[in-house]
Amino acid sequence: MSANRIVIFLCLLTAFSRAELSLDVPAIELKPRPEDEEVETVFKFRNKGKTTVKILGLESACSCLSAELNKAEYAPGETGTGHASFKVSTFVGRHEKFITVSTDDPKQPEWQVNFVLDVPAVVDIKPKTLQWFIGDEKTAKSCLVRFTGDMPMKVLNITPTRENVEFDWKEIQEGREYLITVRPKTTQDVTMGALKIETNSSIAKYKYQLAFFSISRKPEPTPPASAKP
Amino acid sequence: MLTSMRHTAFQVALLILLSAAAAWATLRWHPRAPALYLVQEPLREDEVTMKIIQERWHDDVLWIDARPQDAFDAGHVPGALLLNEQAFEQQLFTYLDILQKNTKPIVVYCSAAKCDASRRILERLKQTLPIENAHVLKGGWTAWQKAAAK
Secondary structure, eight states: OOHHHHHHHHHHHHHHOOOOEEESSSSEEEOOOTTOSEEEEEEEEEEOSSSOEEEEEEEESSTTEEEEESOSEEOTTOEEEEEEEEEOTTOOEEEEEEEEEEESOTTOSEEEEEEEEEEOOSEEEESSEEEEETTOOOOOEEEEEEEOSSSOOOEEEEEESOTTEEEEEEEEETTTEEEEEEEESOSSSOEEEEEEEEEOOSSGGGSEEEEEEEEEOOOOOOOOTTSOO | OHHHHHHHHHHHHHHHHHHHHHHHHHHHHOTTOOOSSOOOOOOOTTEEOHHHHHHHHTTOOEEEEOSOHHHHHHOOOTTOEEOOGGGHHHHHHHTHHHHHHOOSOEEEEOSSTTOOHHHHHHHHHHHHSOOOSEEEETTHHHHHHHHHHO
C-alpha cells in the first residue's frame, strides 16, 4: 500500500469513526404531581458511534436539575443509564432544561441532554396583575382565581400590601372559582403592590398565592438600549 | 516505503507553507482583506454591555441576579436582588417597595453569554409589573467580573 493510500485511508477512518452519545427521544419528559417537591427519572442512551466515549463531566443549566451517568466510558453500541432529579419548587407549567455532558470525543465534545418538566397548575390567577395608569378613573378591576387541581380549594383570607386599595372577593363556584375585585383609593401615586391570597391547600407551596396590582405612568416608547441617549 | 512517506510529508508541509504565504499576502496587500478579529455579535434590542452601563449610567443601576440561589450565594454584584425562575413570585413580593421607589435603570444578568435566564426573568418582570428602562446584561456575571477586574 503506498503512502498516499495510507493517508487517504487514515482520513476516511477519521471521518467515519465518530462516536455519538444519543437518546432515543428528543427530550426526557418529567411529569411530577402538584404536591411533589422533587421528581426523579432514569433514562437510557446509547453510544451510536464507532469509538469509545469517555465522560469528562456533567453540567446543569439549572440548580434545580441534577443528573449522573452510570459509567465513565461507553463502548461503541453500548447502552448507558442516567439518573436525573428535578427540584420542582414553585415551577408551574412547561419548562425546558438541559444538562451538558462533556466528552473526550472531538466530534461531540458536548452532548446536550434535554428535559421537559411539565408541572400541572393547581391555581390559575387571571389576570395576574391589575393595572391602572396615573390619573385614571378609580374604576374597580377584577381577577379570577381558579383552582384547577383534582381537589377543590378555598380562599381563606386576602391581605393587600398597600393601603391604597380597597378590595373584596366572592366565591363564584364552590371550591373552584373566586373573583377578587380591587379598586384604588387614588391613582395619583406610583404604586406596586400585591394581594396575598391564603388558601386551605394542604400542599405547603400552594398555601399562599399572589396577585399583583400597579399604578404607573403611561409608558413612553423606549429607544433601543444600544442607541445613544 | 519510508522514502515515499517522507516525500508525502514534505508535500504536505510544502502545501501548508504555500497556503500560509498566500493567506499572509492576502492580508497584507489585498484591498479588501478580512480583518483578523472576532466579529462582535450585535446587541439585541434589550441588551446592554458593561461599557454602556459604565459610560451611560456610571454603574448606578439596580442589578437583578437571575441565577439560582447557590450561584448567587457564591458571589454576586454588590446590592443585586436575587430574582430567579425557581421562586419568582415570592422573591418579587419582597422587592415591591424597592421597585416602587426605584428610579435607576434595571439590569438583569445570569451566568454568562449563553444563558437565557436573564431574558426570561426580564420578560416575566415586565409582564407582572410596569417596569421601564430595564435591560439584559450581555455576557452576564462573567462580563461583570471581567469589568470589575480591570
